[in-house]
Amino acid sequence: MQLSTHDLERWDKEYVWHPFTQMKAYRREKPLIIERGEGSYLYDIEGNKYLDGYSSLWVNVHGHNHAELNAALREQAGKIAHSTLLGAANVPSILLAKKLVEITPQSLTKVFYSDSGSTSVEIALKMAYQYWQLKDPVRFSGKKNKFISLREAYHGDTIGSVSVGGMETFHHIFRPLLFERLETPAPYTYRLTENNDEEACKALCLDALEALLKERHEEVAGLIIEPLVQGAAGMITAPDGFLRGVRELCTRYEVLLIADEVAVGFGRTGTLFACEQEGVEPDFLCVAKGLTAGYLPLAATLTSEEIFNAFLGEPEELRTFFHGHTYTGNQLACAVALKNLELIEQTGLIASLEKKINFLAQKLAPFRTLPHVGDVRQRGMMVGIEIVQDKASKKPFPIHMQVEHHIILHARRNGAIIRPLGPVIVLMPILSMSLEELDRLTDITYKAIETVTAQTYSALK
Ligand code: PMP
Numbered sequence: 001m002q003l004s005t006h007d008l009e010r011w012d013k014e015y016v017w018h019p020f021t022q023m024k025a026y027r028r029e030k031p032l033i034i035e036r037g038e039g040s041y042l043y044d045i046e047g048n049k050y051l052d053g054y055s056s057l058w059v060n061v062h063g064h065n066h067a068e069l070n071a072a073l074r075e076q077a078g079k080i081a082h083s084t085l086l087g088a089a090n091v092p093s094i095l096l097a098k099k100l101v102e103i104t105p106q107s108l109t110k111v112f113y114s115d116s117g118s119t120s121v122e123i124a125l126k127m128a129y130q131y132w133q134l135k136d137p138v139r140f141s142g143k144k145n146k147f148i149s150l151r152e153a154y155h156g157d158t159i160g161s162v163s164v165g166g167m168e169t170f171h172h173i174f175r176p177l178l179f180e181r182l183e184t185p186a187p188y189t190y191r192l193t194e195n196n197d198e199e200a201c202k203a204l205c206l207d208a209l210e211a212l213l214k215e216r217h218e219e220v221a222g223l224i225i226e227p228l229v230q231g232a233a234g235m236i237t238a239p240d241g242f243l244r245g246v247r248e249l250c251t252r253y254e255v256l257l258i259a260d261e262v263a264v265g266f267g268r269t270g271t272l273f274a275c276e277q278e279g280v281e282p283d284f285l286c287v288a289k290g291l292t293a294g295y296l297p298l299a300a301t302l303t304s305e306e307i308f309n310a311f312l313g314e315p316e317e318l319r320t321f322f323h324g325h326t327y328t329g330n331q332l333a334c335a336v337a338l339k340n341l342e343l344i345e346q347t348g349l350i351a352s353l354e355k356k357i358n359f360l361a362q363k364l365a366p367f368r369t370l371p372h373v374g375d376v377r378q379r380g381m382m383v384g385i386e387i388v389q390d391k392a393s394k395k396p397f398p399i400h401m402q403v404e405h406h407i408i409l410h411a412r413r414n415g416a417i418i419r420p421l422g423p424v425i426v427l428m429p430i431l432s433m434s435l436e437e438l439d440r441l442t443d444i445t446y447k448a449i450e451t452v453t454a455q456t457y458s459a460l461k
Pocket residue numbers: 115116117118119121154155156157226231232260261262263288289
């Protein structure tokens with residue numbers, strides 16, 4: 001059957017409920033229907049070509065339609081697609097767990113699989129809670145049942161991960177369904193200080209966290225944080241030393257540290273894992289997204305010998321971790337993840353990033369001079385450009401003017417797909433992008449911001 005563009009667009013609007021999408025607004029516009037990808041480019045069903053400036057939601061590492069990843073997938077599919085980890089093991093999941101333990105911070109020695117960033121967080125939360133109960137059932141009975149997270153935190157969409165979330169827009173409607181969370185300020189230097197004073201911001205945030213821990217640490221099982229960059233919150237980049245400071249406080253007050261590297265892991269911040277940059281050893285590490293280079297859903301929660309050992313011993317039934325998703329340790333996903341990690345090493349991807357990161361920084365400098373750009377934040381290959389009505393007041397444009405939406409549509413018409421997060425335009429280039437492609441992506445973005453903000457501002461007056 002020959003499928004027409006018209007039919008696909010109609011059926012998309014009729015049958016598909018899109019995530020994080022106001023469907024009434026979605027239906028007013030022409031859908032973007034992607035049909036194939038090649039390297040750094042996506043192609044829609046009409047053959048239009050776009051630079052993938054959001055790494056297909058922050059997952060892609062080596063480019064689309066990658067010959068070796070495809071081959072790894074085909075080879076595994078020729079053996080078996082899936083079996084179960086309940087009462088059985090499989091080869092790719094064993095090899096991948098061993099590899100993950102080798103490449104992540106030293107304290108992490110055990111791997112628990114799941115299938116999305118959200119579930120990797122759920123697992124860390126449940127394990128952390130159960131750990132304290134097993135460690136000392138008398139001392140911690142009825143205690144250590146709360147978690148700390150940062151203001152504007154985002155850790156996923158399932159109820160547990162939403163419970164530790166702090167984004168009003170996404171989370172407030174579900175509050176009555178959630179467990180209690182304790183909040184500590186996020187190091188949002190642009191908003192918390194007058195002159196982007198990172199040291200002052202760090203001190204303020206660490207002092208607030210210490211005050212909270214001092215008062216309530218007995219109630220707290222763990223603190224969850226995105227190391228170095230709070231992605232969904234709008235690419236909030238933490239001052240140097242903030243993560244280390246958080247680690248020290250958690251240790252001092254007997255609170256487990258959960259590092260959510262779902263977005264920042266696998267090279268995004270310039271090192272394989274963000275924790276490495278501050279020599280931080282978390283008690284849990286959550287990874288997903290880039291784990292399979294954008295091929296298949298797979299996640300892992302890594303933890304330490306100390307946590308794992310609490311689940312051994314007597315009585316055995318109480319020391320079981322009752323959690324496991326049907327596709328846990330899926331063989332196709334683990335096989336492609338192994339090939340991804342092999343490619344990262346073989347191609348010297350991490351070493352190649354320094355040049356790209358510096359180039360990006362150089363290309364981003366002129367954005368700061370645009371009249372409606374309040375802040376430009378970059379950490380590795382993660383960029384947030386905060387759009388404001390005017391720099392002095394730092395006030396965003398009124399929501400109904402949809403300035404960020406019009407910016408991304410402008411960019412799309414000029415051949416790049418990017419996404420906003422509230423008032424922040426986000427660039428998450430594929431890590432394998434060439435300097436020429438990064439050059440084009442930033443040029444398209446600059447033009448889109450310059451043109452659309454000027455038009456919107458004059459409409460406002
Ligand atoms: N944690 C972080 C930091 C994330 O950015 C995301 C997704 N953007 C998640 C968790 C949830 O991952 P998933 O969408 O795969 O459930």
